[in-house]
Amino acid sequence: MGGLVRTDSPEIYAVVGRVATEPLDSTRPVLARGEDADSEEDVIRDNPQLARLLTARFEVYIAGHVENGVIRQYLPPRPPRVHSFVYACSPEEVSLFTARLDLLRLLLNSGAPHADEIVGACIRQAASSHEQPDDFRAHACRTLAVELAGDVARLSSLLRRISP
Amino acid sequence: MTQSPESNGHDAKEFGDHRIETGQGQPIGMVIEGSVANGVEVRLDSGVSVEQIKVGTFVTIQGTGNRFFGVVTDVGLRSTDPRLKYTPIPVDDPFVIDSLQGTVAFGTVSVLPQLTMPEVLGEGEGPAAAKSIPSHFSRTFTASQRDVETVFGSESDGNFWIGSPLDMETKLCLDLGELVKRSMGVFGKSGTGKTFLTRLLLAGIIQNGEASSLIFDMHSEYGWQGQDTDRGVAVKGLKQLFGAKVSTFTLDEEHSRRRGVSTDETVQLGFNYIEPEDIELLLESLNLSDVAASAAYNLSEKYGQEGWLKEFLAAGRGGSLLELAEELQVNAGALRALYNRMGRFTRHGFMVEHSRTDTAARIIEHLERGQHVVLEFGRYGDDEAAYILVSNLLTRRIHRKYVEAKESSMGGAGKEPRPLVIVIEEAHKFLSPSVASQTIFGIIARELRKYNVTLMVIDQRPSGIDSEVLSQVGTRLSCLLDNERDIDAVLSGTPGSRALRSVLARLESKQQALVFGHALPLPVVVRIREYGPKFYETVGRGEDSEEERKRKVEELFGG
Ligand SMILES: Nc1ncnc2c1ncn2[C@@H]1O[C@H](COP(=O)(O)OP(=O)(O)O)[C@@H](O)[C@H]1O
Ligand SMILES: [Mg+2]
Numbered sequence: 170m171g172g173l174v175r176t177d178s179p180e181i182y183a184v185v186g187r188v189a190t191e192p193l194d195s196t197r198p199v200l201a202r203g204e205d206a207d208s209e210e211d212v213i214r215d216n217p218q219l220a221r222l223l224t225a226r227f228e229v230y231i232a233g234h235v236e237n238g239v240i241r242q243y244l245p246p247r248p249p250r251v252h253s254f255v256y257a258c259s260p261e262e263v264s265l266f267t268a269r270l271d272l273l274r275l276l277l278n279s280g281a282p283h284a285d286e287i288v289g290a291c292i293r294q295a296a297s298s299h300e301q302p303d304d305f306r307a308h309a310c311r312t313l314a315v316e317l318a319g320d321v322a323r324l325s326s327l328l329r330r331i332s333p
Numbered sequence: 334m335t336q337s338p339e340s341n342g343h344d345a346k347e348f349g350d351h352r353i354e355t356g357q358g359q360p361i362g363m364v365i366e367g368s369v370a371n372g373v374e375v376r377l378d379s380g381v382s383v384e385q386i387k388v389g390t391f392v393t394i395q396g397t398g399n400r401f402f403g404v405v406t407d408v409g410l411r412s413t414d415p416r417l418k419y420t421p422i423p424v425d426d427p428f429v430i431d432s433l434q435g436t437v438a439f440g441t442v443s444v445l446p447q448l449t450m451p452e453v454l455g456e457g458e459g460p461a462a463a464k465s466i467p468s469h470f471s472r473t474f475t476a477s478q479r480d481v482e483t484v485f486g487s488e489s490d491g492n493f494w495i496g497s498p499l500d501m502e503t504k505l506c507l508d509l510g511e512l513v514k515r516s517m518g519v520f521g522k523s524g525t526g527k528t529f530l531t532r533l534l535l536a537g538i539i540q541n542g543e544a545s546s547l548i549f550d551m552h553s554e555y556g557w558q559g560q561d562t563d564r565g566v567a568v569k570g571l572k573q574l575f576g577a578k579v580s581t582f583t584l585d586e587e588h589s590r591r592r593g594v595s596t597d598e599t600v601q602l603g604f605n606y607i608e609p610e611d612i613e614l615l616l617e618s619l620n621l622s623d624v625a626a627s628a629a630y631n632l633s634e635k636y637g638q639e640g641w642l643k644e645f646l647a648a649g650r651g652g653s654l655l656e657l658a659e660e661l662q663v664n665a666g667a668l669r670a671l672y673n674r675m676g677r678f679t680r681h682g683f684m685v686e687h688s689r690t691d692t693a694a695r696i697i698e699h700l701e702r703g704q705h706v707v708l709e710f711g712r713y714g715d716d717e718a719a720y721i722l723v724s725n726l727l728t729r730r731i732h733r734k735y736v737e738a739k740e741s742s743m744g745g746a747g748k749e750p751r752p753l754v755i756v757i758e759e760a761h762k763f764l765s766p767s768v769a770s771q772t773i774f775g776i777i778a779r780e781l782r783k784y785n786v787t788l789m790v791i792d793q794r795p796s797g798i799d800s801e802v803l804s805q806v807g808t809r810l811s812c813l814l815d816n817e818r819d820i821d822a823v824l825s826g827t828p829g830s831r832a833l834r835s836v837l838a839r840l841e842s843k844q845q846a847l848v849f850g851h852a853l854p855l856p857v858v859v860r861i862r863e864y865g866p867k868f869y870e871t872v873g874r875g876e877d878s879e880e881e882r883k884r885k886v887e888e889l890f891g892g
Contacts, residue, residue, distance in 0.1 A: 307431065311379070314436035318413035321420045321437055325429065332428040 171290025173263050174229060176253040181245050182266055183229035184276060186287045190225050199223065229255075230279045230287065232272035242271035263298035267305070270312045277316055285323065288313070289330035306331060357393065358475035361386065362442070364394060367466050372406060372445035375473045379435025383408050386442050389499045389836060389858050391476035391484075394446060396467030401446035402460060402476065402484055404855065406832055412438045444473065445829075447855045450483055460484050460854060478503040484854055493537035495530075495848075496859040505859050509537050512808055512852040513544040513754050516778050516788040519846075520795045520823050521812025524562075526844045527791050528554055529864045530810060531756065532571065534789070535705070539575050540872055544752035545700045546789075547731070548707045549724040551714040551758040556581040556707035557594040561865075563843075568864060571707060574872050580699045582692070584683040584723065585711025596709065598695060603688035604642040604679060606726050609633050612671070614725055614768055618718040619674045625667040635661065643686055646676060681719060693730035700731075700753060721762055728755060729773040732786055739784045752785045760790035761797030769799035778802040796822040807851030810859075813840040829856075 172185045192199050202219075203212030213219060234245035258266065266272075276288050292309045299305040310328055317324035361381045367373025373394070377383065386408055394401040412418075414437060423429050446467065448460040460483060476484075481503045486492035492506035512534075519534075521527045532555055538546055548555050548571075556579070557570045572579045583589045583596040609629035616626055633641040648657050649672040658665035678684070699706050708727070713719040731753075738750040757763060757774060769775035777786050779802065790806065792798065796818035804826050811823045820837055824830040827849060833856060837847050840858065849856035862868065 307428075310428070310432035311436055314432050318437050321412070321414040321417045321422075321433075324433075324437065325420060325422055328429045328432055329423060329426070332426055 171287060171292075171294045173232070173258040173266060173291070173295065174255050175258055175262070176249040176255055179245060179247070179249065180235040181231060181249050182233050182235075182258070182272075183231045184272070184287060184291050185227050186230045186279070186281050186283075187228040188225065189227070190223055193222055193224055197222075230276055230281060232275055233266070240266060240269070242269055242275065244275070260298035263295050264300070267295045267299070270309055273309065273312055274316055277313075285327050285330070289327060292331050303333070306333065357395070358477040358480065360472055360474050361392070362473050364467050364469060364471040364473065365441070366469075369464070369466055372403070372443050373466050375442050375444055376411075377435070377440040377442065379439070381435075381440070383410065383440035383442075386440075387500060391481060391498060391501075391857075392442075392444055392473055393450065393476050393480050394444065394467040394471050394473045396471045399463075399465070399467070400450040401463055401467050401471075402448040402450050402480060403444045403446035403463075405442045406445050407443035409441045409443070410438070411441050442473075448484060450480065476501075476503075481505060485857070491541070493534075493541060494862060495533060495537070496846075496861040499858045499860070505857060507534075507537070507848075508852055509534075509541045510543050513538060513752055513787055514782055515807025515851045516790070516805055517808040517810070517850075517852075518760075518795070518803070518806040518823075519789065519791045519810045519812075520814060520819070521793060521846070522814060523793050525812035525840075525842060526846070526861060527793070527812060528552075528559065529568075529844070530812070530846060530861050531555075531789065531791055532559065532568075533862060533864050533868070534810075535571060535756070536574060536868075536872055538754060539571060539578055539705050542703070544754050545703060546705045546754040546756060547696065547700065547728075548705070548756040549720070549758070550707050550709045550756075551720055553588070553592075553709040553711055553714060555756075556583075556596070556709050557589075557592075569869055571705065574869060575705070577704075579705045579707060581707045581709060582696065583709045583711055584713050584719070585709070587682070588711030589709065598692075600683055600692045600708065600723075601685045601688040601690065602683055602692060602723065602726070604646075604684065604686055605639045606688075606693075606730075607642050607722070608638065608726070608729075609641075610729075610771060611722055611726055612675075614721055614763075614772055615674075615718050618721060618762075619678070621670060621674060622667055624664050625671040625674075628661065628663040628668050628671055631661040631663055642675065642679070645672070646679065649676065678718060678722075681713060681716075683713065683719075683723070693727050693734075696727065697731055697734050700751065703751065717759075717762065720759070724757055725763070725773055728777075731755075732773055732777060732784070735784045735786050750785050752782070752787070754787055754789050756789040756791065758791045760788075760792040761794050764790065764798045764802045766799040769802050775799065775802055778805045795819050798822065800825060808848070808853070809850050810846045810848045811837060811840075812844075812846045813842055814838070827856075 170185050170188060173182060174185060175182045202216055206212045206215060231244055233240060233242035273288055276291065277284055281287060292306065296302040296306050310331060313327060314324055360378065362375045362377040364373050365376045386405060388405055388408060390405045392403055392405060394403065417438060446463045449463050450460050481498060486506045486508050488494050488504055488506050493509050494504045494506050496505055497503055498505050519527050519531050535546055538544055550556055554560065555570055557572050558567045559570055561568050572581050581596040582598045582600050584600050586599045589596045612629040613626045615621065632645050636644040648654065654669055654672060655665055658668045696706050710720060735750050735753065738747065741747050742749045763772050763774045774788060777788055795803065803822060809823055814820050814823060814837060820834060824833055827833060833847065836858060840847060844861045846859050846861055847856060848859050
C-alpha cells in the first residue's frame with residue numbers, strides 16, 4: 170500500500186490503496202483450511218486448487234498522468250485501457266513524479282475510507298526514493314498542513330504517522 | 334495547493350529581482366485582510382517568526398498600483414482552525430511542530446499604511462498620505478534604507494541625520510528647515526538625553542545655516558563644553574565645534590574663568606531694563622505677593638520706566654519706604670518685601686545700576702550677522718529667578734526688534750529678519766498656565782512664526798506647561814517619560830496617541846526618542862546618534878553647508 174504504479178500509453182500514475190487476496194468467484198467465500206498443517210507452505214501444497222481459485226487484487230487511486238511529456242497531477246481525460254500492463258515505478262520515477270505534491274489533495278479527497286493511511290504510506294515510501302528524504306518529508310507535511318488547515322486534529326494524527 | 338511554502342519562497346525570489354530596482358527590504362508576508370480605518374493584517378511567511386518583527390517597525394507593501402509605507406502597530410498569533418487551541422498537539426515532536434508552524438499556526442502583523450510612495454524614486458512628488466489600502470495578497474517587506482530616505486529625507490538632500498529608526502541601521506534624517514518653522518519641544522525625564530539631543534539639533538541648525546539660534550544655557554553645557562556624566566568626560570560644546578559662527582555670552586565671568594573657558598562677552602544688565610512685568614513673573618520664585626508685584630507698576634508710574642527700580646532702591650536705602658507706601662497707596666509690608674527681594678536680587682554680579690552696553694542689542698547684532706548666541710548663566714543657573722528674569726527681559730527686547738524688522742520688511746523696507754530659534758530649559762517655569770499668558774515666551778509660542786521667531790523648549794515636566802502653548806509646539810522629540818500626566822501632555826492633540834502612549838512609555842532609558850509632529854510625515858522612534866568624537870568629525874571641518882554658502886553669496890550680491 171502507498172506504492173506508486175503506472176501504465177504505459179497513456180502514461181497514468183496511481184497510488185496503491187488496497188491489496189487483497191480474494192476468491193475468483195465471489196459467490197464462493199474463502200474458508201479457513203489446514204488446521205492440522207505444520208506450516209503455511211503445507212497448506213498450499215495440500216490444496217493445490219487454491220492457487221487457481223484465489224487471486225491477489227489491488228486497487229489504486231489515480232494520482233496523475235503525463236500529457237505531452239508534462240506531469241499533470243490531476244485526473245486524466247480517459248481511464249487506462251483495459252488490460253494495460255501496470256508497472257511498479259522505479260525510485261527515479263517516484264522521485265520525479267513526487268517532485269510536486271498536488272497528488273496528496275487527490276488522495277485526501279479520493280473518498281477512500283482509509284485515505285489518511287494511503288497518504289501516510291505514500292509519503293513514507295516516496296521519501297526513500299528521494300535524495301533528501303527529510304526535506305521531502307518536511308515539504309510533504311507542510312503541503313498537508315495547507316490542505317488540512319481547517320482540521321487540525323486530522324492533520325496532527327496524519328503528521329504523527331509520517332514523523333520519522 | 335495555491336500556497337505551499339515553496340511557492341512563497343518562489344515569490345520572494347521574484348521580488349528579489351524587483352528589490353534591486355526599487356530598494357525593497359526583506360519580504361515578510363502578505364496582506365490577508367484590512368480596512369482603511371484599522372489598517373491591514375499581514376500574514377507572515379512561514380520562515381518569518383513573530384519574534385523578529387517588533388511593534389514600531391517600518392514596512393512597505395507592494396500593492397497592485399501603489400507602494401505603501403506603514404508601521405507595524407501590533408503582532409499576533411493566528412490559526413486556520415479555531416479548534417487548534419483545544420487540540421492536543423505533540424509539542425515534543427519537532428517534526429510535527431515544524432509542519433504546523435507557518436501553515437496552520439502562523440503569525441500576523443497589523444500594519445497601518447500611512448503613505449503611498451512615488452513610483453519612481455527621486456523624481457517629482459514625494460510620499461503622499463495613504464487614502465486606500467493595498468489589495469489582498471500584496472507582498473510586504475521590511476522598509477529599506479531607500480524607503481526610509483524617501484519618506485524622511487536623506488542626508489544628501491541637506492537633511493540632518495539625528496539617529497536611526499528602531500532596529501535599523503538606516504540614517505533617519507530631519508528636515509531642519511521645516512523643523513525651525515514651528516516651535517519644537519524636547520521632553521524626557523532627567524538623564525534621558527535631552528541636553529545631548531538638543532545640542533545635536535543645534536549643531537544641525539548651525540550647520541544648516543537657515544536659522545539663527547539663541548540659547549539660554551542654564552547649566553552652561555552648550556557653549557564651550559558639556560559633561561558626559563555617564564563616561565565622566567567633557568564633550569565639545571557648540572563654540573568648539575563651530576568657532577566664529579557661535580558667540581558665547583556669560584552672566585558669570587568668574588565662573589567661566591574658573592572653568593578655563595573663554596567667552597566672547599560678559600553680560601551686564603542695567604536696572605533700567607527691568608520692567609514691572611518681569612516682577613510679576615518672579616512672584617513664585619521670589620515668593621512675592623500679588624500686591625507687592627503690582628506695586629512695581631505704581632512705582633514705574635511714579636518714577637518712569639527707565640528709573641523706577643534705581644529710584645525705588647535708593648528710596649529704600651534712604652529709609653523713606655513708609656512715606657512711599659503712603660504716597661502710592663500700597664501696603665507698606667508688601668512694598669518692604671519687594672524692596673528686600675529686589676535689593677537682594679540686584680546684588681547679583683551681572684546687575685549694574687546702569688550698563689554701558691545694551692546686551693540685547695549686542696545679541697541682536699550677532700544674530701543679524703548670522704551667528705548663534707549661547708548665553709551661559711554660570712553659577713546663576715541655579716537661581717531660578719535670575720534665569721527667568723534674564724531670559725525674559727532679553728527675549729522681550731529681541732522679540733520687539735524682530736517684530737519691527739518683520740513689519741518694516743512687509744512694508745517693503747529692508748529684508749526679512751533671519752529665522753530665530755530661542756532655546757529655553759525648564760520651560761514649564763516660563764510657560765505654566767498661570768504665567769504663560771504674560772511671558773514673552775507664551776506670546777512667541779502662540780503667535781507661531783509670524784515674526785520668524787520660534788521656541789525650542791526643553792523640559793522634564795511637560796505637564797506643567799500651559800496646554801494651549803503646548804499645542805503650538807509643532808515638532809516634539811520625547812525621550813522616556815513615566816509620569817502619566819507628562820505622557821498625556823506630550824501626546825496631546827496628536828492623532829493616534831493611544832498607540833503612541835505605549836511606545837513612549839517603553840522607550841529605552843537613554844538616547845532614544847519618539848519624534849513626531851510638524852517636521853515628520855509620521856511618528857518615529859529614533860535611537861539618537863552618538864554625540865562624541867565621530868560626530869565632531871562630521872561638523873569639525875568648519876566648512877559651510879551648501880545652503881550657508883548659497884546664502885552668503887546671495888547676501889554678497891544682494892540676491
Ligand atoms: N546622543 C547621545 N550621545 C552620547 N551620550 C548620550 C546621548 N544621549 C544621552 N547620553 C548619555 O546620557 C547622559 C544624560 O544625558 P543628558 O542629555 O545630560 O540628560 P538630560 O538632559 O535629559 O538630563 C549623558 O551624560 C550621556 O552620557
Ligand atoms: Mg539636561
